[in-house]
Amino acid sequence: MISGTCRATMKKIVMMSLPGGTMKLNRWIIWGIALQLTLIVATSYMFNNKKSTTTSGESVRGTALSIWVYSQGLETSINEFHQTYPNIDVDVRYFRSSDLLFTELMAAISANAAPQIAEIKSYYGIAQLVDAGAVLPVDNLTIPEWKKLQSTFIEPFHYSDLDWAVPIGGSIPMLYYREELLKNSQKGSFTGWDEVSNAAMETNLIGNDGGIKGHWGIAIDKELPWYLESLNVKDNHGETEEYGKFDSAISMWGKWVHSLQIMKPLTHRRAASDFINGKIGLFLSTSEELMTVERYIGGKFQYNAQLLPGLEQQGIVPSIDGMIVLNSTATKVKAANSFISYMIHENTQNALWRSNGLIPSRSDVLLKLQEEGQWNASQKMILDSVRMFSAKRPAKMDFERWSFTQSMLEQLEQEPNDTKEKHFEDEYETWLSK
Template identity: 40%
Template sequence: MVRKMLGWLAAAVVAAGFAAVYITMTGVPDDTGGRFGQASDSSESVAIWVHSEGLAEMLGEFQTEHPELELDIRTFRSGMLLYEELTAAISTRTTPHIAELDSLYGVAQLAETGALLPVESEMEDTPWKDSMPRAFTAPFRYREHDWAVPFGAGLPVLYANMSLLKNAGFQAQPSFSGWEEALAASEKMTKDVNGDGSNDFWGIAVDREQSWYFQSLLSDKEGKLDDGNGASSAFALWKRFVYGSGVMKPLQHRLAASDFINGRAGLFVSGSDRLPMLERYIGGKFAFEMTPLPRLAQTAILPEIRALAPIRSTPEKERAALRVIKHMIGDETQQRIIRQLGLLPSRIDIADKLAGESNLSERERYVLEAAGSLAVKTAAAGDAKRWNKIGELLETIELMPDASAEKAAESLRSAAGD
């Protein structure tokens, strides 16, 4: 009998141990008072999820200056992957303390969960909105609350390999008046050098955030999309990339950046946030320039605003998270945003100050001077659904030569109306 009791006691101890490990690893809280468990619950640790290239390094600088706080940083390959993981983490109460959010999707959905901490009351001592254009703050305001603090904005741009353009007969810096001119140049740069039936050089490569670039072709000053004739024209243009003009490899967006870096693509549709990476890896292999996207139906620049959102936690963790967020909008950090992240600083006073400096490159100057041309997009419940729907429709356009641009536009309108 004693042996059985000892066995039961040992089993109970083991079970308790497993339970403790489970709670520690998953961050499941031991109360139900509205707290969200975090991925890292050490009293000195702040868990942060980011996706912007170079942001982890900038946060590492904060870590060096504040050794009393340990930053547990997890980097994602894209904003959508982070958003999907964060949505899942909220349901299992294993959230980080800070998450990077994008302006084009997910803000409303995340706010509805109750997991985000409204920042307007928590940052009353820092009048952060006074120095930011509405284009930066509006996407993160939903139901009369601000849910994240913007630190920078990526702009949709067109990078051009000047060596390939020169070989195609273009001598000056490209400034395409429209997509017809850009397509004409792309066709001349698309070549099968060795005659094996497969192109060795492509005229256009489009980076992995196709939904952003597509919406950038349709946006007005309020961030609304021309989902009628404009959308049909945009889908038709995309189809020409692959089948009409044959200047883009289909379904190869994750390799687009490497194709451009390796000199295999003449034009590269991407974001200004790629600029530091391109400068680092291209080096002196060839000259390249950065220009605005050629005009289709857009009347404003649709930025992808990057922001940091604090997640509900203990008061101690929330205070620590806000310290990190305030660091990202401080004077010194904001002055480094353009060089280190390729983003337009969220504070207009800093952007204006930098624009007056004489040591700027033309690429950096274009980013800094774009603040007055940005679309002002507000958060909507259907943003994430529209983002994913556009991605699905573009994949169909690239995959099926007989896909209809008009039907794709109609499908997009139907999805937006749901």
């Protein structure tokens, strides 16, 4: 639009240029005024256009997306998402662990202060969130890449005939060890837990006088119930295989702490640093820890990693990281949809593996990575482990069962005089009835 002042000025110029006008202006003066007028009109247009664009941008930027995550390695992907979608304001809250996030998320839901997106582990939680009516099913979202996701990554979030979380990747339990402790193995790896125990009992010599420091020992990372479930101990005590296997794993756990004294009690939160710093010889952790171990050990000592003994025959229950969308306004749900689609985009999935060691949830990305020839033996083993995955659907009591197992193992480690044989299912039922 041209203002009234501009129109009046143009009319005046035309009148001055007509024959018989009261003023005679040279042609260059007329062109000079016309040029000034053109600049005024152009400046006015640019100003009005900029104002219109700014107003539209502010409207989009008003979409604030609150995201809660426990995986610190997602920071890069989240920052890149914000660069890709600058009109979405991202507010991220990082938690020290998945259990702390879940606990605070349930409280936030009760207080009507939940985020729009939250990260969730496949161990537990999806059933409680669904039953609370707090999370949207995947069917309510628009995820074009959904059909490219691996079924064993989707299953842990399938509940009440619907899918409730979008998996972004997974990991497996692994045994890390100093290579010198494998000297007695005939097959180049630990084939049973007796071999692992014997290696952990190897003495650690220090000093010029060869003084004995103690056993090399073993340590287990924080997600105790997941690692307990992954210990394939064949002795079944005459019970059913699954029942006896779990009881035998608990018995072996207590034996490591008390009779063999190769695992220090209640030191799980520092297990990774103890292994990296050379204080222990064997370490049960997640495959995601591989890059951290490689980075910090450097050349301090030779180490390796393998699947847990017996896990290939038993089947691997992976740890899956998923993203849920919680109830919110249509605008925020749309923004959340954009974020989740970004997290399972091919480039993002590729980067999560290369940067964080997260096994891709997309089948096509996994296949391309498996075909690359640049991986070391441990990385190749992790990528190939997907064929051994055992899908496990969620249940209502997953959180209670996880909490009980965690508490039971911590109590077991603290009670050296408790010689009573543990029958997990019996003790669990007694705990539930209290």
